[in-house]
Amino acid sequence: MTNQHYGQFCGLARAAEIVGQRWTLLILRDLSVGPRRYSELVAGLPGIPTNTLATRLKELEDEGIVARTAPSGTERSVVYRLTARGEELGPALDALSRWGAGGMREPRDGEIVTTSSITAALRVATGDGIVPADWDTTYNVRVGEVEVHLVMRDGTVVADPGLVEDPDLEITAGPGIRDLLAGTLSPQDALATGAVQIDGDPALFERFANALHVPYSPSLAI
Incomplete structure (x- = not known):
């Protein structure tokens, strides 16, 4: 861990010392989606310096948040995963993601989406993940x-x-799709305007839109 300490016996201060370093939250986001090889983390975090990634992983290992699995059998690469302690961060990561998304409408210049960012966004959009028990629907989303x-x-x-x-x-x-998840674009208008294209039953698209929701912050004039 870095030498930055806040000098307070406070849970938030301690958490900030551990996860408040540059790139740490995005590393944790990617690992919350699933275990990753070092090369997969590099590919999923465009722009991260490799020395920074190595340092952050070592810091998270030292804190008991991330563990590495040594190569075995046909697997030749070290795999990083969240520990039970790291998985406890899930609700906090989701809450921060939802809060941040509340002020996002369109990507800024140079911003991209990644597999982990979209997977995490959909996870956040499901909220508690509760839908009618008789629903049995699978979606591919591009x-x-x-x-x-x-x-x-x-x-x-x-x-x-x-x-x-x-x-x-x-x-x-x-x-x-951001407006669709925010509820400011109806499923019908999303299809009519070409913002979203589907292959299948439009009723299942309405089910998708009704089950997933990440609103814009009401305190912002977006």
């Missing part, structure tokens, strides 16, 4: 070059990277 899938089943919603075969609905979208 946003730019990013591909993820989402499953509504047994009263829960789960988002994961990658596509699945034979989904119930294919969704292709650009930045306009």
Whole structure:
């Protein structure tokens, strides 16, 4: 851990010392989606200096938040994963993501989306992940070059990277999906304007839009 200490016996101060360093929250976001090799972390965090990534991983290991799995069998790379202590950060990461998204409408110049960022965004959008128990629907979602899938089943919603075969609905979208998730763009208008394209039953798209929600902050004039 760095030498930056706030000199306060305070939970928030201690948390800030651990996760408040540059890139740390995004490393944790990517690992919350699933274990990653070092090369996968580099690829999923464009712009991160490799020495910074190595330093942050070492700091998180020292804090018991991240663990590494040594290569074995045919696996030749070290794999990093969250520990049980690291997984406790999940609700805090989701809350920060939701808060940040409240002030986001369109990407700024140079901003991109990644597989982990979209997967995490959909996870946040599911809220408590509770849907009617009789729903059993699988979606493939493409946003730019990013591909993820989402499953509504047994009263829960789960988002994961990658596509699945034979989904119930294919969704292709650009930045306009943000307005859909905020509720300022209806499913009908999203399709009519071309902000979102689908392959499948429009009723399942309405189900998608009704189940996922990340509102804009009411305190901002967006």
